Amino acid sequence: MSISDEDLSKTIEILTDLLSDARYLANDTKAKQAVEKLKQLEANTLTISTSDITTILDEEFKVLVARQQENALKAISTEREEVQKKMLDDVKNAFANMQTVTLHHLDQIVATKMSEIQQVAEKEKKELTEISAKGKQQIEEEIRKGKGVALSEEETETNTKQRELEKYLRDDLVSFYRKYHSTIPVSPLVEEHDVPLLDFYVQPPLSSVDIQKKFGRIQESRTRKQVHNLNDIFLKPDGKIYKDIYITAKAGVGKTSFVNRICMVWCQAHCPQKELENKFKPEEVTVMKSFTCLFMITLRDIDTSLCNVDDMIFNQIIRNLSRFRRYNEIFIEDILQEKDCLL
Known part of the structure; x- marks a missing residue:
């Protein structure tokens, strides 16, 4: 006897909804445990000891x-x-x-x-x-x-x-970013009229400053280096990836658009589209392949009651993905802990 993935997913969803009935099973411990087991089964994390x-x-x-x-x-x-x-x-x-x-x-x-x-x-x-x-x-x-x-x-x-x-x-992340982060408003005053980001985006002049912390003191490099592509932002001179990167600029200069373009480069690196190849530099696509996942959190849209990064990822991103029931908190924690991710 066998069952297809689609039928299994529908069956698990029906059982989950039934056992999550807020009126009759809200305080039923066994029902909650059953729901948790169903989530593990759907996420393929339920194993035989x-x-x-x-x-x-x-x-x-x-x-x-x-x-x-x-x-x-x-x-x-x-x-x-x-x-x-x-x-x-x-x-x-x-x-x-x-x-x-x-x-x-x-x-x-x-x-x-x-x-x-x-x-x-x-x-x-x-x-x-x-x-x-x-x-x-x-x-x-x-x-x-x-x-x-x-x-x-x-x-x-x-x-x-x-x-x-x-x-x-x-x-799922690629589909989500291409749907919600691939456009920009024609003008900050007319946000309801959007155009494709990659057709109209022009990168503003960027310069980088290497800041290092030694013996509790922050040392800032006095020389500013011109940024030509994403490699200049993410990679150190020795080829290693920077752990923390901060982008500062005045309001309205294009920080959000710049981050949206980074999302598009990551999407092209992991799910390439031939018609978009001329929109990216090959070295940018290569450096984005280094990151297993990219999580873009828009702080101005986040729930102010959330203080934990994992909760922000779940609330703003994971819950909006098509297969969000497969991704439990432990799986996301493992991804963030064991893989190179861009946040």
Whole structure:
């Protein structure tokens, strides 16, 4: 039985809406937990623990060892019966070959056969001990292998899902920025009339000043360097990326338009459109490929009650993406922590 991604997404959405009923399930803890599990399933972050796999392997090998012990006991029991039968046959032969059987002779025969039985019993005990030890060793070895395989497969599957989720996020961000940040107003006084940004944008003169902090003191380079492209803004002379960049200018000069153009360069780097190639310099597109994700937060439009950057990203960007239910807070935190992002 299988289900398509689209049907699964619709089903999860219906169940989420049902379990999120504010009238009847607002205070239902199990409903909230179920909603959280559904979100994890939709985001491909719900995994089966290795302890479950280990338990199954353990039970399976216990059954295997029990079966081996049972077979061994059957074989030993058969061998014991054969020895006892041989002992009786020998006694019968002894009686048949002797005209007179003394008590001493009988004691010798019985002692010999009892010794053989004792040897069989000791052999049985030894074989059972060996089977138990071997079975335990096999269980431990297979559990270790099972854990290794389970962890390896789980890590591979998790990494694959993580890469898929990152691609979905990049695609959604590209669509969002191209829809809402690809135009500029004809005039600050006539904001309702917008035109394509890349057709009318002219970069104003920019100059950079390298500011470094050493021993608690801020040292500012006295020389100003002319900015010709984005490489001059983002890359240090040694090729490393600046961690903090501040753009200052008077109101109305074009800071927002400049940032919108950076968004367009990032979109072209991760989702190129052939008709826009002549709008960007190749080195600008290359440097934008260094950033896994770009999050543009417009502070003048942000909710003043939000003080955390993660909350701002969720409120202004993530909630407006087409697949926003896939991206939970932990996923966004991991992206910001582990990947090179432009904020």
